[in-house]
Amino acid sequence: MSDEDIVNNNLTALVVDDSPMIRKLHEMHLKKFGLKVQVAENGKNAVDLFRCGASFNLILMDKEMPIMDGAEATKELRIMGVTSMIVGVTSLDSIFERQAFMEAGLDHCFTKPLTSENIIFLLQELNNKNNEEN
Amino acid sequence: MERNPMRRQLQTLRKSLFDQGYLDDQFVQLEELQDDANPNFVEEVVTLYYRDSGRIILNIEQALERKPFDFNKLDAYMHQFKGSSSSIGAKKVKAESTLFREYCRSRNGEGCMRTFQQLKKEYATLRRKLEAYFQLARQAGPVETACRPK
Numbered sequence: 001m002s003d004e005d006i007v008n009n010n011l012t013a014l015v016v017d018d019s020p021m022i023r024k025l026h027e028m029h030l031k032k033f034g035l036k037v038q039v040a041e042n043g044k045n046a047v048d049l050f051r052c053g054a055s056f057n058l059i060l061m062d063k064e065m066p067i068m069d070g071a072e073a074t075k076e077l078r079i080m081g082v083t084s085m086i087v088g089v090t091s092l093d094s095i096f097e098r099q100a101f102m103e104a105g106l107d108h109c110f111t112k113p114l115t116s117e118n119i120i121f122l123l124q125e126l127n128n129k130n131n132e133e134n
Numbered sequence: 135m136e137r138n139p140m141r142r143q144l145q146t147l148r149k150s151l152f153d154q155g156y157l158d159d160q161f162v163q164l165e166e167l168q169d170d171a172n173p174n175f176v177e178e179v180v181t182l183y184y185r186d187s188g189r190i191i192l193n194i195e196q197a198l199e200r201k202p203f204d205f206n207k208l209d210a211y212m213h214q215f216k217g218s219s220s221s222i223g224a225k226k227v228k229a230e231s232t233l234f235r236e237y238c239r240s241r242n243g244e245g246c247m248r249t250f251q252q253l254k255k256e257y258a259t260l261r262r263k264l265e266a267y268f269q270l271a272r273q274a275g276p277v278e279t280a281c282r283p284k
Binding site: 019020021022024025028029032064091112113115116 | 160163164166167172175178179182183185186213214216217218220221222
């Protein structure tokens with residue numbers, strides 16, 4: 001995938017995190033790569049967006065959030081039939097807790113904060129996923 | 135070589151923040167996200183950091199007033215604080231957070247209290263330095279590109 005392909009995409013993303021700082025940071029990271037980004041403050045808001053008919057190619061999901069955490073939101077979205085790429089972004093350092101988060105239905109899990117390298121990887125994965133589906 | 139004396143001063147100040155260990159590469163990642171459309175991005179993120187983390191500091195202070203210490207709760211708070219601090223590249227603050235968590239795990243209350251005092255000092259020092267840096271940056275005008283410290 002060329003650098004031009006990476007930036008010239010029609011991809012959409014949802015950043016789900018209760019920290020305004022992280023939402024701002026990840027939103028900017030994704031926008032730099034040409035994605036159209038929305039944000040949600042917690043898992044319930046994310047699920048509600050999908051229930052209202054919104055869809056996104058990529059969801060960045062924090063784990064620890066009030067009202068509905070990332071694992072619960074991920075499970076709910078998968079039960080609803082959401083096939084978006086869901087990527088956990090967490091500061092959890094327990095392997096056991098990360099594994100449990102992955103098992104909720106994540107495609108990948110990264111440590112906060114995301115880096116440009118992480119995003120390039122995700123865009124390549126999304127590109128591969130789109131090619132497989134077409 | 136920067137000709138504008140104020141920009142030279144800004145570059146010197148910026149370099150000192152890295153050389154003295156206050157900031158790490160994550161701060162450079164923030165700078166690389168800043169552009170003409172978002173000229174104050176780094177300052178906005180740092181402002182949000184101090185707002186968010188200030189609440190966590192208060193929670194930890196209150197938790198340290200309750201005896202016996204709930205080390206699990208203290209560790210959870212500090213884990214959150216460390217994550218936020220990592221996001222802006224606050225290197226010394228992050229180091230003190232790590233030490234605090236080690237004292238939590240070894241159930242060393244005195245170590246926690248001592249480290250927390252040091253952490254607050256580093257946190258306040260970084261805030262002062264960054265405020266001075268952003269003030270100078272505003273006076274100097276836009277800096278062209280982020281560059282990694284040598």
